[in-house]
Amino acid sequence: MSSFKLRFGLRAKLLLLSSFLFIIPWFGYQYVWEMEKYLRYGQEQTLVGTARALATALHERPNLFNNQASFLPSVEQGKDLYGYQLKEAIQLDGLIHDWPTKEHSQHYYGNDNILFSKSNNLDGNLAASLNFTASLGKYDKYLYLFFKVNDNHTIFRGANARSITHNDHMQLSFINNRGQFRRFIVSNKQAGWLSAFELIPSEQANKDTLIPQPMIQGHWLLTPTGYNIEMRIPLKAVGDKIAFAFNDVDEENGEVLSQIGSANPQSASTLGTILVPSPEIERIVNGMRHTNSSIWVVDHHHRVLASAGSLKTASGFWQSSKISEQPLISSKYWQQFKNSVLLPLYYKILTKPPTDFIDKLYDAQHLTGDHIVSALSGHAKSQWRLTTDQQALVLSAAYPIFINNNVKGAVIVEETTNGIRTLRNQALEKLFTIILAIMLLGALTFVFFASRITSRIRQLSSQAEQAIDEHGRIKSDIAISKTNDEIGDLSRSFARAIKRLQQYNHYLENMSARLSHELRTPIAVVKTSLENLSLQQNQASENLYIERAQTGINTLNEILSNMSEATRLEQMLVNTEKSAVDIIKLIQGCCQGYQHIYPKHHIELVTDNSLPDDCTITGSAEHIVQLLDKVVGNAVEFSEDNKVTVTVSLKGKYIVMQIINNGIHLPEQMLTSLFDSMVSIRPNKKQTQPHLGLGLYIARLICQFHLGEIRADNNYQPDGVTITISLPIAKQ
Amino acid sequence: MSKRIAIVEDEAAIRENYADVLRSQGYQVQTYANRASATQAFNLRLPNLVILDIGLDDEYDGGFTLCQQLRNLSATLPIIFLTARDNDFDTVSGLRIGADDYLTKDISLPHLTARISALFRREDALKKPIDTDHILNTGDLTIDSQRMTITWQQKTIDLTVTEFWLVHALAKHPGHVKNRNQLMTDSKIYVDDSTITSHIKRIRKKFLSLDDNFDCIETVYGMGYRWNTH
Numbered sequence: 031m032s033s034f035k036l037r038f039g040l041r042a043k044l045l046l047l048s049s050f051l052f053i054i055p056w057f058g059y060q061y062v063w064e065m066e067k068y069l070r071y072g073q074e075q076t077l078v079g080t081a082r083a084l085a086t087a088l089h090e091r092p093n094l095f096n097n098q099a100s101f102l103p104s105v106e107q108g109k110d111l112y113g114y115q116l117k118e119a120i121q122l123d124g125l126i127h128d129w130p131t132k133e134h135s136q137h138y139y140g141n142d143n144i145l146f147s148k149s150n151n152l153d154g155n156l157a158a159s160l161n162f163t164a165s166l167g168k169y170d171k172y173l174y175l176f177f178k179v180n181d182n183h184t185i186f187r188g189a190n191a192r193s194i195t196h197n198d199h200m201q202l203s204f205i206n207n208r209g210q211f212r213r214f215i216v217s218n219k220q221a222g223w224l225s226a227f228e229l230i231p232s233e234q235a236n237k238d239t240l241i242p243q244p245m246i247q248g249h250w251l252l253t254p255t256g257y258n259i260e261m262r263i264p265l266k267a268v269g270d271k272i273a274f275a276f277n278d279v280d281e282e283n284g285e286v287l288s289q290i291g292s293a294n295p296q297s298a299s300t301l302g303t304i305l306v307p308s309p310e311i312e313r314i315v316n317g318m319r320h321t322n323s324s325i326w327v328v329d330h331h332h333r334v335l336a337s338a339g340s341l342k343t344a345s346g347f348w349q350s351s352k353i354s355e356q357p358l359i360s361s362k363y364w365q366q367f368k369n370s371v372l373l374p375l376y377y378k379i380l381t382k383p384p385t386d387f388i389d390k391l392y393d394a395q396h397l398t399g400d401h402i403v404s405a406l407s408g409h410a411k412s413q414w415r416l417t418t419d420q421q422a423l424v425l426s427a428a429y430p431i432f433i434n435n436n437v438k439g440a441v442i443v444e445e446t447t448n449g450i451r452t453l454r455n456q457a458l459e460k461l462f463t464i465i466l467a468i469m470l471l472g473a474l475t476f477v478f479f480a481s482r483i484t485s486r487i488r489q490l491s492s493q494a495e496q497a498i499d500e501h502g503r504i505k506s507d508i509a510i511s512k513t514n515d516e517i518g519d520l521s522r523s524f525a526r527a528i529k530r531l532q533q534y535n536h537y538l539e540n541m542s543a544r545l546s547h548e549l550r551t552p553i554a555v556v557k558t559s560l561e562n563l564s565l566q567q568n569q570a571s572e573n574l575y576i577e578r579a580q581t582g583i584n585t586l587n588e589i590l591s592n593m594s595e596a597t598r599l600e601q602m603l604v605n606t607e608k609s610a611v612d613i614i615k616l617i618q619g620c621c622q623g624y625q626h627i628y629p630k631h632h633i634e635l636v637t638d639n640s641l642p643d644d645c646t647i648t649g650s651a652e653h654i655v656q657l658l659d660k661v662v663g664n665a666v667e668f669s670e671d672n673k674v675t676v677t678v679s680l681k682g683k684y685i686v687m688q689i690i691n692n693g694i695h696l697p698e699q700m701l702t703s704l705f706d707s708m709v710s711i712r713p714n715k716k717q718t719q720p721h722l723g724l725g726l727y728i729a730r731l732i733c734q735f736h737l738g739e740i741r742a743d744n745n746y747q748p749d750g751v752t753i754t755i756s757l758p759i760a761k762q
Numbered sequence: 763m764s765k766r767i768a769i770v771e772d773e774a775a776i777r778e779n780y781a782d783v784l785r786s787q788g789y790q791v792q793t794y795a796n797r798a799s800a801t802q803a804f805n806l807r808l809p810n811l812v813i814l815d816i817g818l819d820d821e822y823d824g825g826f827t828l829c830q831q832l833r834n835l836s837a838t839l840p841i842i843f844l845t846a847r848d849n850d851f852d853t854v855s856g857l858r859i860g861a862d863d864y865l866t867k868d869i870s871l872p873h874l875t876a877r878i879s880a881l882f883r884r885e886d887a888l889k890k891p892i893d894t895d896h897i898l899n900t901g902d903l904t905i906d907s908q909r910m911t912i913t914w915q916q917k918t919i920d921l922t923v924t925e926f927w928l929v930h931a932l933a934k935h936p937g938h939v940k941n942r943n944q945l946m947t948d949s950k951i952y953v954d955d956s957t958i959t960s961h962i963k964r965i966r967k968k969f970l971s972l973d974d975n976f977d978c979i980e981t982v983y984g985m986g987y988r989w990n991t992h
């Protein structure tokens with residue numbers, strides 16, 4: 031049993047089986063993922079629905095789009111302008127720092143935008159000694175413009191010059207809301223506040239009158255590379271067509287060398303368009319703001335007409351419908367435990383949706399993307415994409431706006447999936463907690479169950495072990511288990527087997543007694559017949575045979591008495607009453623007796639000095655004598671130097687007798703079984719006495735009756751055998 | 763007038779062997795194979811001595827039953843159990859029921875006949891006047907070996923034949939230790955050690971029932987027994 035092989039016990043097996051419980055969290059996880067997929071699909075539908083609803087609000091309302099340059103078949107960069115929605119107020123100081131510094135929010139005007147030039151470059155193309163970048167923006171009721179002009183010679187208007195065009199000046203023309211064409215010239219005598227003039231056309235050519243125009247406000251700032259102009263125009267004055275141009279003059283009162291601009295500002299027909307986010311559409315869009323989405327409306331040139339909401343707060347419909355916080359266990363400690371132990375553990379697996387992410391996909395003016403292209407060609411489309419910093423997943427839906435069966439724009443609605451992810455995380459948190467609890471409980475139950483079964487089986491096995499001692503004798507019954515299961519059955523069949531074995535053992539033990547009893551009668555028949563024969567016959571020759579037969583019969587008889595002696599002793603011991611026996615006196619008497627019985631041997635009695643005067647044991651004197659007879663008889667028989675030593679000493683609560691003889695050793699494996707029934711280690715020489723090996727068995731029975739022990743050991747130098755008998759002394 | 767002996771024994775061979783021996787000794791012998799036939803015969807007329815086996819056919823204790831019936835018919839009829847059962851329990855039971863002797867079947871025929879004649883002798887002797895030649899006196903003990911009676915402090919002790927011979931063997935030489943073998947040969951019994959022990963125990967009990975202070979039979983451990991006179 032005590033092998034060091036790795037045991038794979040029942041408990042381990044059950045635990046292994048219980049590891050299938052780990053499928054449950056996986057399954058739950060899968061389920062939540064599946065749910066998320068459906069939620070996303072739902073979100074997509076909702077989003078498309080929102081886009082459709084908004085588009086519906088904008089369908090067939092041409093007046094919303096009319097004053098935008100939407101009728102253009104195409105827009106030309108630089109000529110068709112777009113007014114950004116500015117986030118903060120602009121200080122008119124000629125400095126660029128309060129403008130958004132987006133690359134694409136500025137447009138560069140150089141040699142490609144020359145409207146007129148007197149000089150050519152090496153290629154023969156027109157060249158200009160001037161270029162500039164322009165930015166447009168809309169804030170509140172004003173359209174803001176910023177020009178960063180690179181000019182090698184900045185020439186102001188002379189202090190007394192009458193002309194305003196023989197210096198560096200800017201021309202600005204637009205068509206106002208009422209469709210009137212208006213032209214302006216900005217021409218400063220010095221850096222600082224702008225001097226703006228309106229050209230009032232007259233009937234006569236070149237006799238246009240100039241009147242100062244305070245509507246155009248701004249600042250002229252000199253820079254190392256030229257100058258900056260920052261200006262604003264009231265929005266209500268500006269229609270949807272505009273052009274601006276810079277005229278370069280390189281010497282005092284010089285001629286205009288070149289003109290660069292967005293479009294020719296000379297006539298209404300040559301103007302470019304301007305698009306500023308439309309307040310009407312914005313109002314409609316703002317009505318949709320509560321949808322937790324970010325909404326854009328673009329015209330068919332992908333230019334933003336209106337926008338509302340921001341992607342950062344647009345985490346979708348699910349954001350608002352958080353799982354109601356009804357904690358399973360509303361204990362403070364549980365919350366603490368959850369926050370300090372469980373959640374960090376969960377978020378090793380889960381990811382929190384980022385609250386901060388950057389999406390630079392769209393500039394504020396111009397939206398791109400397949401979904402928009404698809405919507406502008408008349409098909410609603412939704413798509414998933416990652417933000418440009420890969421932090422959040424964005425769902426966009428685009429829906430076309432029709433006016434007279436033509437697509438005039440599109441509504442784009444965007445949301446992040448953060449709402450769904452938060453929802454998923456909450457669901458998973460809950461799921462994980464429950465699963466942990468279930469697994470813990472399940473594992474504990476399994477362990478308990480396994481331990482229970484194992485302990486029951488162990489108990490059974492130890493009972494089975496204990497029921498039979500090392501000699502194969504049955505010592506005790508197995509307690510019959512009343513449990514009505516397989517282990518109970520096992521226990522009961524064990525008990526039954528043990529009982530049957532006991533009966534069989536009992537039968538075997540009684541065999542000798544019964545055999546002797548059964549054989550007595552036929553032996554008696556033979557014996558009496560022989561005796562009768564010998565009484566009747568007188569012839570010596572026949573008498574010889576009769577005598578031999580009688581010797582045989584007598585030997586048989588003796589065997590039978592020996593056989594039944596042990597059984598009878600067992601029966602007698604049951605009925606024997608114990609009394610106080612003076613053990614020392616008894617041993618002394620016995621040893622004297624043995625000296626008489628075995629005159630050829632020297633029987634020496636050695637009593638220990640530590641022995642008290644009266645040493646009484648509780649028992650039966652006759653049987654102790656019988657025990658000594660057997661042991662001393664054996665010692666005498668095996669003695670080789672005709673000397674047997676009997677020592678008596680007191681060890682603790684036991685009186686210890688040792689009967690020592692010098693002679694052959696006992697075989698090692700026989701030392702323990704020597705005292706079993708029917709064991710004889712006599713050499714197979716011709717024996718004078720029949721021998722069944724019951725002598726020492728009887729000795730052991732008597733020892734057991736006195737609650738003592740008997741042991742055999744080999745001793746060396748000189749070789750011999752010591753039989754040690756310990757008997758408990760009577761309590762005083 | 764020869765004595766009539768009845769043998770009740772279910773084993774025919776043994777029955778007839780014993781009967782033959784006893785007949786050759788000059789006794790009249792009637793044999794019975796079972797309790798029923800024996801009872802029938804005994805109700806008509808009692809023999810002078812009965813030899814019983816305990817197990818009769820399928821009656822495990824048939825002999826005991828028969829012995830009780832016989833004791834009810836006669837208090838003095840000598841009854842001998844001759845059986846294969848040699849355990850203590852049966853011996854004690856047999857003697858307690860009122861048998862005069864309990865012998866096992868491994869007894870030799872000469873021993874058996876000696877025990878039988880001893881019983882008859884006692885029966886005859888009881889009818890005779892006391893002859894002092896056979897009387898042995900040691901202390902409070904008086905043994906009449908002819909009538910086979912023992913008295914202790916003038917009270918008769920009722921002993922079986924075996925017990926009588928054991929006491930006789932011990933008291934003949936007071937102070938001498940008799941070992942078991944000597945006791946067996948003296949009292950013409952052939953049993954093993956433990957049976958001797960139980961016989962001695964019973965003898966002590968019988969004396970003690972008359973005299974609480976009886977301690978004349980001393981056990982000498984490892985050697986045997988000794989009769990002490992005070």
